[in-house]
Amino acid sequence: MFAYGFMRNAFLASTFIAITCGAVGVYVVARNFSFLAHTLSEIGFAGAAFAVWLGIAPLWGMLIFTLLGSISVGELSMHSDQKESAISAISALFIGLGVLFLAISGANSNYATNILFGSIIGVDKQGVIHLVVLSIIVLLLIFAIQRPLNFDSFDHIGALAHGVKSGLVGVIFLIALAMSVSIGAQIVGSLLVFILLTLPPATACYIGRTIPTMIAWSVFFALIGVWAGLYLGFITNLPVTFFIAVIEVAIYLITYFVHVVRHNL
């Protein structure tokens, strides 16, 4: 399958996507941000549609929208008592905008499908370079704030008690999360990018007992999902995203099941 240029691009891109989303996802789960990750996917869809309407690459529209979206949603959920309703309202607004932008840009429905469900042939050489660079930026951001991020994500109250600058760490993390959503969506689509940000790390929580081991397992499960998904998509000609979703859900359920059985014996 590597005889095809588009497959090589897709493979390289999804490898970086899996590493980034797997690592960032551990903090998404630890901070209880799964719902936010989901909302950001939808905001990303609106951003991509906006980019199509402007005539620029969807990635940039997604980046702008998810960055603005994550900061405003993050702020809202910090100050609002009705966190989930506030997030729902924002996501409804953005899906509406996404539909509008697609309609007025006159893009064909194929394009909309690619944005929502992802596409392996959508990433060209240039795109791969962008994805790799952005992934590295995200990983560097996370690495730069690792100590306070670890403390704040896994023991928010303890971190406050020890004078960790929780607010600043939160904002930097939201930026990293927004970027991860934007890059992840390039292969798996905006509708399902939250899978990579939540399922592999949720699975890893059942296995790892330290943050490095959890990150390692999470990245590992994300890699298995995208690699196997790409391969199966290639040989069956069915959507890659379908396989990724099924594989990640299966790994999660099996791990959960083993965990439950072990604890009730």
Place this chain on the structure above:
Amino acid sequence: MEDILEVKDLAMRFDKKTVFKNVNFKLKKGSMTALLGPNGTGKTTLINILMKLLVPSNGSFKFSADVSLGYVPQFRNIDAEYPLSIEAFVGLNAPVIKTDKTKRAIKRQLEETHLLGIKDTRMGEASGGQKQRAYLAQALLDNPDMIILDEATASLDPTAKEELMGLIKHLNQKHKITVLFVTHDVPLAKKYMKDYLYLNHGTIQQGKMDEFKGDYE
């Protein structure tokens, strides 16, 4: 003995509600003080002010120079599914790249708090007493000269209470750590603490624990 903390005319108001005012007291280095008072009288608020997590409406306080503080808050959100091991949890308060020196420091605190044998147990699966000792171990990583514990024994059974108090007494006697211990448990405070601060009716009183006669019960 010299003072480790001096509090002057401290007052705290939320909107229109005055929690306390005219709060004045001093704590000596190496002292063991219980901070007593009914629910809602502002014990946690006072401590949050001392930890600079809240700004008082009035007054000031001063710790002696170069003092390092350890704080174990009243509530934590550690649920049954919490994944980190006790050792990893304690180590959250240490650099990510663990040098031999940090590893030794973590090990020493786990030993001190009797957690070394169960260091790989998940925090979510640890008992209430083990969790409290892990919170303490995490705070001890900073090598504090003074430690503030907010209702650390509130949810513990008698055995776990005695174990934690024994530990705190040891820290005070062996390592000369000044202790400020918030509690409702007057008998426990009488057994382990030497002095008291009593927060009620909007202000504070100070004295020897033996002589404590609050209008509590």
